[in-house]
Each structure stands twice: as C-alpha cells, then as structure tokens.
Amino acid sequence: MERLAEVLTAIEFGGNPLKQPFKQALKEKDEVVLLTTTLDVTKSQLEVALGRGDYDAVYFDGQHQPISDHKIVEFCAITEELRIEAQMRLPHTRHTYLVGRFCDFGLSSIMVPEVLTEETVHEALEYFYYGTMGRRSWGGIQRAGMAWAFDNRPSRLEYAEWWNNYAVLAIQIESVEAVANARRLADRPGIDYVAFGPNDLSFSLERHSNFPLTTTEECFRNVAEQLDPIGIKRCLAIAIPPEDRDKWREHGISVFWEAARY
Template sequence: MKSFSHKSSELKKKLKGNELSIGSWLTIPHQSIVEIMASAGFEWLTIDIEHSAIDYQTVQNLIGHIQGNNMASLVRVSENDEVVIKRVMDAGADGVIVPMVKNAEEAKKAVSFVKYPPIGKRGVGLSRAQHYGVKFDSYNKWVNSQAVIIAQIEHIQAVENLEAILDVDGIDGIIVGPYDLSASMGKPGMFEDEDVKQVLKRIDEITIKKNKPLGFHVISSDHVKMLEKINKKYSFLAFSLDFFFLGDKAREEMNKLSSKI
C-alpha cells in the first residue's frame, strides 16, 4: 500500500515549481497495461472514468498497480460530483482531474469534494486511502497538503473565467482538453482553425502571467507534438493514451510491411 507522501508529493512539488512532468492516459483496465506504461518512464498515469467503461472496483485495483509501479495515480473523474470524487479518493488516488470546470465556483466545489472539513465538505469514510481505518489522521494531513487537483479547461466559458479559476486555493494546475474546447466553439477537432489557435494562445498567456503550470493532453503519440508544447512552456503534459500507442505502432509497422510484400 502506498505511503502518503511519495509520488504525489513529487508531482505536487513539480506543479508548484512549473517543472516538466510527463504522464499518460489509461483506458484499458488491465495490470499489464500499467506495467508496460511504467516501463516507458511515465511519472503518472490518469485513469479515465469519464470516457471509458472502467468501474470503481477496477479503479481501486488500477490505482494500486500504478502506485506499485512507482507512478502517481490520478483519476479523470466522470463529473465534478461529490460522490464520484469521494469514491476515487477513498480508493487511494493521488489526485483528480476534474472535467468541464467552467468557473471559479465549480473549481471551489472540486476542492471541497477532495478535502475534509473545515477546508472542504468531503464525507469521512474508511477505505484503502485511510489504510482501512488505522491511518486516518495521517491521511487527513496528506490530503490537505499533497493531494493533486487539476481543473480541466475544455470549454470556452472556462477560458473566459480562467484567471478566477487559477486563483482558487487548492487548484494545482490546469490541463487543456483540446477536443471539447474546440467543440464548445462549434469547431470540434479543428485545431488549425485560427479562432481555436487564438483561444489556445490566450490560455497560454493567462496561465503564464499567473505563474501557474500549463497542462495539456497531447492526443497524438508522436513525440514531436509533445516537444511543441514543451517549447511553449507547458509543463504538466499527458502524452497520448494507451490505445493510441498500441494502435499507432501496429498500424505503422503493418503499413511498412504491406509496402514491401
């Protein structure tokens, strides 16, 4: 079982210092996928329960495997909901990525769902996170100082309210969800559209001005796309996701083979 201050504290420190941290996305719920991703050198993995069929029991098992392979375990929750966030945190997650945060009030709710009173409003339960009841006091201190809370910026309203979101105490950073952000502008997936590019530039400028970590989910499995974001001072970067790494490599090699036979 994880300690309360290992990989999560390293990630928290990097977020505070705007230091580069690279993780990836998990949608295939199997121990083998975690171990393979760990071998690539990722610092953290995010279990996606917004756009996958992964259930809570599986989430807890995956958290254990991720932490057991020396990575921080984040969960991209299905919604900014008290019960959802409480359950994944009780399962032992190092933090949450909260989708579709559009304003400061929603950001404050996310923080309150992670932390216990008097800081937040999370109900107290005894599960894996609290070492099944024997380390609640230690966990309470850990969750207030080390739990990671990321607001996902994926709607044009969030961009309009970005400064206020970044000012919310307890929000450690943001991560841009490019598909939903462009969709909220009526231009889904049109990343080369000038309006979409200007909105992304605005996010960069505001976040850098506030001295907060820039985060982005680079969907492509091409490392060149990651370098582009690193060169733009993005520091909290999710590099692609499990099925794209698998599928892209398989298709690439099969295409090469097909051209030679």
C-alpha cells in the same frame, strides 16, 4: 510536516523508491508527463509501459470509457504497488460532489472535465480536500498512502494533513467561457493545474463565432497570459509523442500525456 517531508523523500515500498510526488513535481519540474492507460491494464503491462519513460503519474479516463468501483480499486492497488500516483477524469462535471468517494478507492488525483463556473470549482475543492481546505468525508480503507505513508495507522488529522499536501486536483478548460475566466476559475488554493480539452474547445469556438480568439492555439496563449503570473501549469489533454511537443511548449503547455506502450 517534517515527518511528511521525510516520508515523501525517503520511503521505499516493495523495493521501489518513492518517486517525487506528483504535486511536488508540478511545482518544481519544468515539465511533467502522465502515462495514459486503460482501467483494465494488468500489473505486468503497466510495469512494461512505465519502464519506457520517466512518468510522474498515470491517468485513465472515467468520462469516455466504462468504469466500475471495483475496477478502480484494483487499478489503484496496482499503482500503489508500483509506487506511481493515479489520476482519473470524472465521468461528468456534475459529479464533482463525488470526488472524495472516488479518492476513497485509492486515487490521489482527479481531473474535473468541462469546468464552466466557479461553483463547480468550489464544489470540487470542498469534496476533494479535508478539514480547513474542504469538507471531504472521513473513510475508505483503500485510500492512497494508507499502506506506506505512516509508521502506524494515522489519526484523522494526521492523514488529512498528509492528503491536503499530497493529492492533486486539476480542472479542464473546454469552452470559450472557461478560457475567458481561466484565472478566476484556477487562482485558488488547491487547484494544481489546468488541462485543455482541444476537441470540445474547438466545438465551443465554432458555436461562438464572435469570440475574439478564433483557434485553440490562441486560447492556449491567452490562458498562459492569465496563469503564468500565478504559476499554474497547463496540460494538453491528448497524448503527444515526445518528438511532437515543441509546438505545444511554444503555447505554454508543460504537462503532457503520453500513451502507454505495452
């Protein structure tokens, strides 16, 4: 662990100092910001966008836009070179068993959409983490950190320990069922934060007219009451300019998306 701490705080890669790891930022910073971009962004475009602010990770959507394995590998090669962590939203809730495979392409963070059940959370944890925390399969030469986090090629156990202390797993709450059970879903080792999908949550509220909470804002506050005591941050999974964030801070949001400007 001492070696891990040294790497995470002191290493340089390509002349760029390593930022505070995303997982550490979620624990220690008051607010965290992800830059949202597209999978086909170029290195020069991403450099311009990252230069416009202080970002803790970059995000692209694998649920509502076309993706390919090769494009994910290319995207992650760019983010590794620029020393910024990469998150993808899974194509579908039922793809949680594939989280390890996607991470083998270079991602260090996954968001699981439309989480409803504890079984989904358990499966995501099982296939995201290694060893005692999960059952992710060993392999993948493009994995995050392989090019910079170790003096020599790491052993299986060395890399597993590093990954389990570095990678970020998020679940997305987009239904009244998930709101009602937010603590039960999120209160377990390995879940780093929770994200709200306000549009699908609105659909769910409209379908459940007898649910005691009637607006997305009421849902945000209710989940804050459940998760604040255990220190799990919440994200609003839509891009919000810095000048418009105060309203959402009042509802307990502290992880923000910001749209890339090239």
